[in-house]
Amino acid sequence: MDSRAVTIVNTAQGVASYLDGISQRxxxxxxxxxxxxxxxxxxxxxxxxxxxxxxxxxVAELEAKHV
Structure with a gap:
């Protein structure tokens, strides 16, 4: 996973923890x-x-054989 996606998922997981903390399970x-x-x-x-x-x-290998 690219670093931006990891950052976004980690942020979202933090939001989920916050939501748990305010009883929004x-x-x-x-x-x-x-x-x-x-x-x-x-x-x-x-x-x-x-x-x-x-x-x-x-496919490239097969094409090379037929040329």
Whole structure:
């Protein structure tokens, strides 16, 4: 995860703790759920980008053989 995303997620987790402190547990849990979702989406995106790079390399390799 890039440093900006880490900072944003950490800030949001701090907000969730604050919300817990003022008895806003549902909202705190909503924020935490969004943080987990964000991290999951970023992880999935990184895996997709990695797969894409591998496929592009394989296609380039196959094209080179046929030229």
């Amino acid at each position: 549902k909202r705190a849990n909503d924020v935490r759920r969004l943080c987990r979702s964000n991290v999951g989406i970023r992880s999935h995106l990184a895996a997709l980008q990695h797969d894409n790079m591998q496929l592009r390399a394989r």
